Amino acid sequence: MCLTDSVHNFRIWVNLWYLKFGYCDSGNHISRNTKIMKIEEFDVFVIGSGTAGQTVAEACIKGGLTVAMADYREFGGTCANRGCDPKKVLLAGTEVLEMAGHLEEKKVVTLPRLNWKKLQKFKKGFTNAVPVKTEDKLSKLGVKLYHQSPHFLDENTLSVEGKTVKAHKIVIATGYTPRELPFKGAEHLKTSDDFLNLKKMPKRLTFIGAGYVGMEFAHMAARAGAKVTVIDTGNRPLADFDTDLVDELTEYSKLMGIDFIFNATVNAVKKSKKKYQLNYEKNGKSERISTKLIFNTAGRVPALAELGLEKGNVAFDENGVKVNTYLQSTSNQNVYACGDVSNHSVPLTPLSGREGYVVSHNIIAGNTKKIDVPVVPSAVFTLPNLASVGYSEKQVKERYKNVVIKKESASDWFNAKRLNSPIYSYKILINERTDKIIGAHLLGPYAAETINLFAMAINNGMTTNDIQRTIFTYPSWGNDMKSMV
Incomplete structure (x- = not known):
């Protein structure tokens, strides 16, 4: 055996010893300060645990693939935890008030009163169990779960919970997040999450944004007894809906006691001991209103900020991850996106499940199924x-x-x-x-x-x-x- 072979064998022995105790050979010398990081590997890594993400994970597991999933919030996604479902539960109480009010002196003798606290307790019966049930279902399927938002290290590698994870395919299904507003004091604004968890209905509320969420919450709050103001930069609410019907709904909303401030720009929000002051500009004049709480209902944007998409070579724009008709990233063939976060998507839960099915099919069988979006109500x-x-x-x-x-x-x-x-x-x-x-x-x-x-x-x-x-x-x-x- 030559000297070179002896040195080589000795070096192998030394490396094995250092690996055992957590060190590594860094090039031509042993680094005692560099800890070995075990790399976990999966066939598929899903980011987001909503309808789209769950659909992908379940299908891929059943297809014989190893799957991991990460979410920094409660497992189960927005719709079931803090969106469509709890909203509709709260709505049920105001539906009773609405119908009874129309039938007063016709069929209803005494009008009911809404107990917001009890209604919230009823809602929790739907939402509290969602995260546990979701995690239990996924774990039993064999999905490895992480409780943190991962970020890309390269096209196939993520960092999550301090671990390095490699995946043959990565699926982004992170959904939407509230749009950040760029004025002073915006940190004081509450979100839709906060409204859906209000323990007590304040006497006065203000909503910045007259879209779906702003209008729905304004109606609920007004019927629950709050004085409501809705402020928007446009000249009417619900810009995507028929003008004539929106005008009719707006006039009815005013009769309920909802105040609208249109063509207005919010400049600042200031906090006092018990209230907030909202400053806005309309027709060149500065105005202000005082309110107990202010909610940001100015729309939602794809939740991409924490993912480090640039390092993953994942192209995106303000509408979400750029994908082709297979819902595959246009810049990184190892990445797919489905649900609201895709720039191909319509932000509706039923369509998210459909997109999740398309993505899982294309991961398992290759790109053979294109997304076909029907007319969606x-x-x-x-x-x-x-x-x-x-x-x-x-x-x-x-x-x-x-x-x-x-x-x-x-x-x-x-x-x-x-x-x-x-x-x-x-x-x-x-x-x-x-x-x-x-x-x-x-x-x-x-x-x-x-x-x-x-x-x-x-x-x-x-x-x-x-x-x-x-x-x-x-x-x-x-x-x-x-x-x-």
Whole structure:
């Protein structure tokens, strides 16, 4: 054995000894200050534990792959923990108040009162169990769980909980986060999470932003007894919905006692001992209001800030991770994105599950399934509901030569009259050449349910004649669809 071989064997022995005690050979010398970091490896690493992330994890596990998942918040995602589900539970209490108020002196003798504290306790019966059940389900499937937001080290490597993790495929399903507002005192603003967990309803609330969340919460708070102000930079709320129906909803909201401040820019928020002062500018004049709490409901953005996407070579923009039709990153073929965080997505929970299915299929079988987004309905759970599917009136006039627009107030129809509901309106858009429905917009009780029938009709290319020939239960809100077309 030559001297070189002896030295080489000795060096191997030394390295093994140092590895055993946590040191490493750094190049040509032994570094006693460098701790060996064990690298954990998985076939798939999912970032985010909402509907999209869970769909991917479960499918990949069943496909025989090793899977890990990380979330820095409660497992289960936004919708089940702090979004759609708890919102609808709280809404239930105000629905009773709304209906009883319309029927006062008609069928209801004494109006009910809302106990916000008990309503919150009822809501917790839905939300408290979600994280534990989600983790238990995923653990039993064999998913390794991490409780921290990871960040990229390179295209296939993440750092999470102080560990280095490599994955053949990485799935980003982190959803949305509240948009940060750039004025002085913005740190005093509360979020939708805070509203959904309010122990007591304050006497006065202000919402910055008149979108879905701002309008829904404003309606709930007003019915729970709060004096509500909604301030927005636009000239009306709910910019994505039909103008005529939004105007009608706005006027009804004012009758409830909700104050609107439009075309206004918030400049600052100041905190005093018991209240907040909100300073804003409107028509070149500085104004201010005093309020107990202020909520940021100015929209949400893709939750990407903590991921270090640049190091992972993951392209993104203000709409989310840039993906192709396979929901694969356009810049890193090892990364997929699904749910709200994808720039291909519509921020709705049902679509998140569909995207999760597409991603898991493409990871397991290769890129053979493209995302096909159907016409998706959306609804604002104010009371009355505002709901929409398909094209707007402006869009159809730009795309079609001949369009039939059926618009009417249906407040004198049986279903509205039996509830003594003051508002029930619709606008249905029909392609005159094909007789197919191409857009539907509803404002009224249970509009969020009825809109699903219109979505089904549009996605299946149904004509008005097809709908007229369909037998519905009577009298029902669904049956009103036949009169609308």
